[in-house]
Amino acid sequence: MLAFGTPEKQILIKPIFAQWIQSVRGKNSYGFDVLLSLMNGPSFNAGRSIWLPGWLNVVNENSNSLFLKIGPGDFLVQHAIALSLHTTILILVNGTLDTCSSKLMPDKKDFGYSFPCDGPRRGGT
Structure with a gap:
């Protein structure tokens, strides 16, 4: 590199x-x-x-x-793939926690949501 x-x-x-x-x-x-x-x-x-x-x-x-x-190229490619997979998983987990029927995040109101069923950019129920 x-x-x-x-x-x-x-x-x-x-x-x-x-x-x-x-x-x-x-x-x-x-x-x-x-x-x-x-x-x-x-x-x-x-x-x-x-x-x-x-x-x-x-x-x-x-x-x-x-x-x-x-060699070093394989090492870097493996890390690039691992980074993209981890980023994708984090985005998917964030999306599931922001959904309306999330049981994984019952304290949504403590994170700035108006109602427990609010998702991002919905403005309340």
Whole structure:
């Protein structure tokens, strides 16, 4: 991400948690030695022979797109999507609390409504 459009002010944000989650599932390229990416661990050995035959080979091949490399752009896109979803939910919750038959906000008169059944811009009942 470039802050203010100049390369020397570049902010590199690494999505460490997402990379760690992929490493837990066997991706070796990030350098985390946990669970399925730990080459001499019991889960790695059990996974190769019992319940994940071929999984570790597929995950670590460069020719497929099962797990893509995660970079700063993915981190920013995820946060933009999360912000828009949270904003939408807040708008919807606000709309339901402002409706005439809201049981979630019984003290509407304390928030500036003339009558408990008033909604925004209705002017009373």
